[in-house]
Amino acid sequence: MTKPPTGSASDKLSDEQEPQEVFEIEELRQLITGPERIQIDQLRERLDNPKHRIHDLSQILPEAIVLRTSQDEKIAKAIAPTVEKAIESSIKTNRKVLVDVLFPVMGPAIRKAVTSTIHGMIESFDKTLEYSLSLQGLKWRWEALRTKKPFGEIVLLHTLLYQVEQIFLIHRKSSLVIQHVMSKDIKIQDPDLVASMLSAIRDFVQDSFKLEKDESLDTLRMGSDRTIWIEQGAHALLAAVIRGTPPSDLRLMLRETLDTIQLGHGEALEVFDGDTTLLEAARPDLEDCLQARYNPKQKKTFPLFWVLFGTGIALIGILCFFSFQGHRRWMHYLERLKGEPGIQITSGEKRSGLYHIYGFRDPLASDPVDLLKKDKLKSDKFLFNLESYTSTHPQVVLKRIGKILESPETVNLEVKDDVLNISGSASHPWITKMREALKTVPWISKYNDRDLADQDQNNFDILREKIGKRFFLFEFRSAEILIGQESELQAFMEDLKSFLNLAKGLEKIVQIDIIGHADSLGTENANLIISQERANKILSIILKEGFDAKSFRTSGLGSRELFREEKTNQDRELNRRVTIRVIG
Amino acid sequence: MLGVYNVGKTSLVRSFVYSIFDDRYLSTVGVKIDKKLVEIEDQPMEFLLWDIAGEDDHFSVPPSYLRGTSGYLLVIDGTRKATFERALDLQQRTEEAIGPIPFIAVLNKVDLTDQWELGPKDLAELEKMNWTFIKTSAKLGTGVEEAFYKLGQKILHP
Numbered sequence: 001m002t003k004p005p006t007g008s009a010s011d012k013l014s015d016e017q018e019p020q021e022v023f024e025i026e027e028l029r030q031l032i033t034g035p036e037r038i039q040i041d042q043l044r045e046r047l048d049n050p051k052h053r054i055h056d057l058s059q060i061l062p063e064a065i066v067l068r069t070s071q072d073e074k075i076a077k078a079i080a081p082t083v084e085k086a087i088e089s090s091i092k093t094n095r096k097v098l099v100d101v102l103f104p105v106m107g108p109a110i111r112k113a114v115t116s117t118i119h120g121m122i123e124s125f126d127k128t129l130e131y132s133l134s135l136q137g138l139k140w141r142w143e144a145l146r147t148k149k150p151f152g153e154i155v156l157l158h159t160l161l162y163q164v165e166q167i168f169l170i171h172r173k174s175s176l177v178i179q180h181v182m183s184k185d186i187k188i189q190d191p192d193l194v195a196s197m198l199s200a201i202r203d204f205v206q207d208s209f210k211l212e213k214d215e216s217l218d219t220l221r222m223g224s225d226r227t228i229w230i231e232q233g234a235h236a237l238l239a240a241v242i243r244g245t246p247p248s249d250l251r252l253m254l255r256e257t258l259d260t261i262q263l264g265h266g267e268a269l270e271v272f273d274g275d276t277t278l279l280e281a282a283r284p285d286l287e288d289c290l291q292a293r294y295n296p297k298q299k300k301t302f303p304l305f306w307v308l309f310g311t312g313i314a315l316i317g318i319l320c321f322f323s324f325q326g327h328r329r330w331m332h333y334l335e336r337l338k339g340e341p342g343i344q345i346t347s348g349e350k351r352s353g354l355y356h357i358y359g360f361r362d363p364l365a366s367d368p369v370d371l372l373k374k375d376k377l378k379s380d381k382f383l384f385n386l387e388s389y390t391s392t393h394p395q396v397v398l399k400r401i402g403k404i405l406e407s408p409e410t411v412n413l414e415v416k417d418d419v420l421n422i423s424g425s426a427s428h429p430w431i432t433k434m435r436e437a438l439k440t441v442p443w444i445s446k447y448n449d450r451d452l453a454d455q456d457q458n459n460f461d462i463l464r465e466k467i468g469k470r471f472f473l474f475e476f477r478s479a480e481i482l483i484g485q486e487s488e489l490q491a492f493m494e495d496l497k498s499f500l501n502l503a504k505g506l507e508k509i510v511q512i513d514i515i516g517h518a519d520s521l522g523t524e525n526a527n528l529i530i531s532q533e534r535a536n537k538i539l540s541i542i543l544k545e546g547f548d549a550k551s552f553r554t555s556g557l558g559s560r561e562l563f564r565e566e567k568t569n570q571d572r573e574l575n576r577r578v579t580i581r582v583i584g
Numbered sequence: 585m586l587g588v589y590n591v592g593k594t595s596l597v598r599s600f601v602y603s604i605f606d607d608r609y610l611s612t613v614g615v616k617i618d619k620k621l622v623e624i625e626d627q628p629m630e631f632l633l634w635d636i637a638g639e640d641d642h643f644s645v646p647p648s649y650l651r652g653t654s655g656y657l658l659v660i661d662g663t664r665k666a667t668f669e670r671a672l673d674l675q676q677r678t679e680e681a682i683g684p685i686p687f688i689a690v691l692n693k694v695d696l697t698d699q700w701e702l703g704p705k706d707l708a709e710l711e712k713m714n715w716t717f718i719k720t721s722a723k724l725g726t727g728v729e730e731a732f733y734k735l736g737q738k739i740l741h742p
Contacts (some may be wrong), residue, residue, distance in 0.1 A: 174652030176632065189604050192632050197605060200634070203648035204613050274654075427717040 162244030175199035362391035423451035532556030587659030589638030
């Protein structure tokens, strides 16, 4: 009875023993293990019956998985291939199922991705266009080549400057601020009020424009300088106030931050009632988003450098200018010299700061030193090596002749077509001298003095005429000169003097006839005598003056040549005269 | 703060709150948000006060604005009985929208005694509904702090 019912052993034993004992033992066993037996049978049935097993497993499987998942990753790893296969199988059998499930998720996701990419592309394209042709652009192209980055990226890198000024984490339900972070030195208004109003506006927009569930106000743009980007999560909003032009990947970052916070503090967010302490832990994530990117500070090239540089350039410019000017003047001067009559330049050069001029100069030519003044050049810089020569240049020849002839002011010398024209007036002796001198002058082939008036000759002729017109009146039947002719006599004397002098100078032999006349009254004889006396009278006056008698001749013509027809006494008076005639 | 158009919601709190937004928000966005700090039982309580534009024929409170409310002041113009009736209706709609949130009924313009239209019967009605009410005057500035205090208390001890 105390034997343990050890299955086969006891059976074996019972087979070897009496059937009665077997039966009793069996009965005993039944009694003892009866209830357990039933259970065991049941259990066995359970174990053997897959249906039961399935049912049991189904009860515990979910919790088991959850428990295991929380402990380690083994189950995830274990299931992974199965899940893959499952999805594969699902797609193979009925794609629609998965599509239907994914479609609502994929739709907005794809849309968002596409718009964001296009946006980014447009931004980059825009900037590329702007910079492709500028010098800056070329520099950046080089950088792009060098760093193997796309040009658009380089452009964005250099031009985008932005700063995230503040970030609000707002509880959707209550519109309260969960957390607020901001950059240094940013002026802000009360975050609670701002966040609430922002939420109110979002609601307002939602209500006014009947937005879809996945649509919401996500951007507020203020001018070209500031933007607010809002990302919406299940329980919270992330609003970032950005100054400048943020890159599109910043929005992605905001999104990811929101997702991270949502994941990490989901529960706290759900039950948020205003107590922000629970979500202090989210601050670092938010602070990470307070990014800024500025243009790399351009090294300030010191203004001094530019001043010096500019001055240097200016100086060089000035020097060049002056040197050029100087050269020009030098050239001009040389030309002037070369063109100067009586000066022949063989060479002119600048050597060690001095101008050396070689050539020939007729002493009568202009002084080159004087000419320097005309071109505003300093004489101390010039060294003249000019040998003297005799120039056949007309102007110089003229000067020379002028000098030789000692021509008076009244004479004008001119050379035209190789002919020396002498014009004006000069004294007879000078003219004679001139003619003699010109015979020996080698530089002129011809001269023309037709326009040269002989002053002496002129005067001679004038006087000749004047004297020839002279007459003096006499008293009736007398050789006494009528009173009142003193001045005429005087003038006559003077004229005679001049005339005879001129005649001498001109080497002319002249004779002055003094012819006496009488009026018709009286006898022919008496008239002849009286007329002769009258002529003699004049001659005596002349001789008294000291004139040489040689030049004079007297004669009396009586009344043979009457001056006037005697109608009146006056006529007769006029006929009682002495006239002068010049011969030669 | 809820109430019919022109009951004096904005004027009531003007001198008691910290504002950065202009009154015109009420007519444009329909809400103006101010801040009020109260000390309730030695505890500082900061109210973010959503002054919602008054209900009238052209405007009814957008439910979205009600979302997240912890408590509200229901403002009634004591000189206009109609506002009293509409306030009752408004309160009901509010409760339907956001649940039984603590509130205080504010009977404003108490200074206009000769125009006062609410009689003891009306007050009795309020008491019957277990409403806490306070008489205020925006003009005199009476009752406002008390209203906020009471509301704060109600919120702390619902």
